[in-house]
Amino acid sequence: MNIVEVDRLTKKYGDLTAVDQVSFSVHEGEIFGFLGPNGAGKTTTINVLTGLARPTSGTAKVSRFDCAVEIKKAQQIMGIVPDESNLYEEFDGFENLCFCAALYGMKKNEREKKAKDLLEQFGLAEAGKKPFRAYSRGMKRKLTIAAGIIHDPRILFLDEPTTGIDVASARQIRQMIQNLNRSGTTIFLTTHYIEEAERLCDRIAFIVGGKIVRVGPLDELMREVQQENVLQLAFAEGISNLKSSLQQEFPDVVVEVSGNQAIRLRSSRPLNLTPLMRFFEERNLPVYEARIMRPSLEEVFVKITGIELERMKQEKEGKGKQ
Amino acid sequence: MKSWIAFWNILLKDMRNYYLKPPNISWGLVFPVAWTLMFFLKSQTPVNVRELLPGVISLSILFGTTSVLAVTLTFERRSRSFERLLLAPLDLNFLMLAKTSGAILFGMVNAFVPVLFASLMTSLSGLQWIPMLGAIFLIAVTSTLLGLFIAVSVKEVFEAQTFSNFFRFPMIFLCGLFIPVQTLPLFLRPLSYILPLTYGADILKFSINQNGHLALSLNFVVLLGFATVLFALSIRNVKRKWIY
Numbered sequence: 384m385n386i387v388e389v390d391r392l393t394k395k396y397g398d399l400t401a402v403d404q405v406s407f408s409v410h411e412g413e414i415f416g417f418l419g420p421n422g423a424g425k426t427t428t429i430n431v432l433t434g435l436a437r438p439t440s441g442t443a444k445v446s447r448f449d450c451a452v453e454i455k456k457a458q459q460i461m462g463i464v465p466d467e468s469n470l471y472e473e474f475d476g477f478e479n480l481c482f483c484a485a486l487y488g489m490k491k492n493e494r495e496k497k498a499k500d501l502l503e504q505f506g507l508a509e510a511g512k513k514p515f516r517a518y519s520r521g522m523k524r525k526l527t528i529a530a531g532i533i534h535d536p537r538i539l540f541l542d543e544p545t546t547g548i549d550v551a552s553a554r555q556i557r558q559m560i561q562n563l564n565r566s567g568t569t570i571f572l573t574t575h576y577i578e579e580a581e582r583l584c585d586r587i588a589f590i591v592g593g594k595i596v597r598v599g600p601l602d603e604l605m606r607e608v609q610q611e612n613v614l615q616l617a618f619a620e621g622i623s624n625l626k627s628s629l630q631q632e633f634p635d636v637v638v639e640v641s642g643n644q645a646i647r648l649r650s651s652r653p654l655n656l657t658p659l660m661r662f663f664e665e666r667n668l669p670v671y672e673a674r675i676m677r678p679s680l681e682e683v684f685v686k687i688t689g690i691e692l693e694r695m696k697q698e699k700e701g702k703g704k705q
Numbered sequence: 706m707k708s709w710i711a712f713w714n715i716l717l718k719d720m721r722n723y724y725l726k727p728p729n730i731s732w733g734l735v736f737p738v739a740w741t742l743m744f745f746l747k748s749q750t751p752v753n754v755r756e757l758l759p760g761v762i763s764l765s766i767l768f769g770t771t772s773v774l775a776v777t778l779t780f781e782r783r784s785r786s787f788e789r790l791l792l793a794p795l796d797l798n799f800l801m802l803a804k805t806s807g808a809i810l811f812g813m814v815n816a817f818v819p820v821l822f823a824s825l826m827t828s829l830s831g832l833q834w835i836p837m838l839g840a841i842f843l844i845a846v847t848s849t850l851l852g853l854f855i856a857v858s859v860k861e862v863f864e865a866q867t868f869s870n871f872f873r874f875p876m877i878f879l880c881g882l883f884i885p886v887q888t889l890p891l892f893l894r895p896l897s898y899i900l901p902l903t904y905g906a907d908i909l910k911f912s913i914n915q916n917g918h919l920a921l922s923l924n925f926v927v928l929l930g931f932a933t934v935l936f937a938l939s940i941r942n943v944k945r946k947w948i949y
Binding site (some may be wrong): 396430433435436437457458459463469471472473474485487578630 | 793794
């Protein structure tokens with residue numbers, strides 16, 4: 384079942400088309416990654432879905448509620464974590480969470496209990512009494528996520544949740560995202576950390592220049608750009624002298640020696656492991672590791688969008704530091 | 706019920722974060738005192754405190770509400786914490802009522818500071834409390850909505866202050882607070898009658914000194930009309946400018 388359905392969504396700001404005829408859906412219970420460079424239309428799409436922007440044309444629905452017409456009903460079931468922590472600087476962690484819960488109509492004892500539980504769960508119990516302005520960036524992100532889920536939303540929109548925070552906090556946040564998803568919350572994630580998306584997401588959409596250039600399950604996207612099969616083998620001893628005999632035995636395979644104790648075999652067809660293993664066995668060369676090399680999501684992204692990943696990272700992180 | 710929980714908590718949050726802060730409390734005290742003192746020092750003849758009271762009350766409400774609401778809303782927009790309210794499942798009219806109710810209360814409390822000072826200097830017997838309270842409430846509502854109108858029109862906190870003054874200072878002279886509207890040059894009088902404070906000040910003059918120059922019922926109807934139109938305009942502007 385789809386929890387988000389976007390159909391030919393267009394959003395224009397004057398002459399600028401921020402989102403152009405975008406269509407995609409998010410399945411209930413999945414982690415959906417929305418990837419693209421700065422200005423691609425990610426935040427605009429989230430803004431339309433969450434009610435901060437109105438579509439110029441097309442429809443965006445969350446749990447079958449049209450976001451242009453019944454946004455207040457849709458907002459009941461969604462949690463939103465913006466790209467910048469926007470809680471109240473004067474309030475401490477506990478008060479911030481209680482206030483956010485009150486916005487969803489939760490009663491005093493219910494919201495205080497939930498706030499305490501979340502502070503505990505996010506490792507912020509100690510910091511619960513400190514004003515938000517005294518929090519570190521990582522703590523701010525964690526508390527903002529906690530505020531986004533205090534009313535137990537069915538879908539959580541996470542906009543760049545790990546940008547500009549330390550490695551340990553980013554790791555904790557990724558773990559939280561996975562835990563939340565396991566407990567049944569659908570996650571809509573935008574990130575410019577491709578490896579993060581690769582690790583977390585079930586399905587991914589690439590958006591560039593306001594248009595979706597590809598959407599699909601992670602495996603499917605990777606298969607699409609996988610033009611050859613690559614197998615890497617590791618040995619206990621030197622094998623550089625084997626290259627020519629191996630090439631003779633397997634003429635369809637391109638052999639690359641990688642260091643003294645590893646080789647990489649490339650083929651346009653799937654590699655049959657049995658004759659390969661026999662070849663090494665006959666020469667008394669035990670294979671310690673055999674790894675099928677798949678393209679990374681990073682390669683997929685670069686291939687599909689033509690965008691240099693490093694440039695995208697620099698742009699985003701530059702923005703995050705401002 | 707759920708909406709009222711949100712309403713109450715937004716009001717409490719604003720009270721705590723903005724209205725009960727020492728600089729704002731002192732603004733409520735210092736401003737009316739400064740105005741009253743100015744008349745005492747400037748006047749060659751003994752000052753009639755009761756005559757001054759309608760003007761000082763009106764100014765205290767006007768300056769208190771417009772400043773605080775315009776600045777706090779602009780500040781919340783800048784820090785994006787206002788987005789949190791827009792993303793909550795609350796009807797926009799209800800949300801804006803919650804946001805403005807704190808400023809309205811603040812304005813009403815401000816109004817009683819000059820009343821308190823006046824009671825120390827002169828007798829306040831014969832005051833017509835019911836129309837006076839009604840006027841204080843409606844001046845607070847219309848001034849707050851003027852603050853909201855300003856907040857929607859600017860992006861920076863300093864712009865909010867500058868833009869507020871653009872409206873407020875002419876109102877001091879045009880609304881009959883200290884200079885009766887009837888004595889203004891003829892070409893300025895139409896301007897007086899398109900400003901809600903003129904009607905509020907007139908009710909206060911009637912309630913305190915029995916010398917209003919317009920019918921009481923007319924003043925109330927016009928003020929209610931201004932409040933409704935300003936609220937509708939502000940909501941329209943919020944939808945147009947803040948929900949892109």
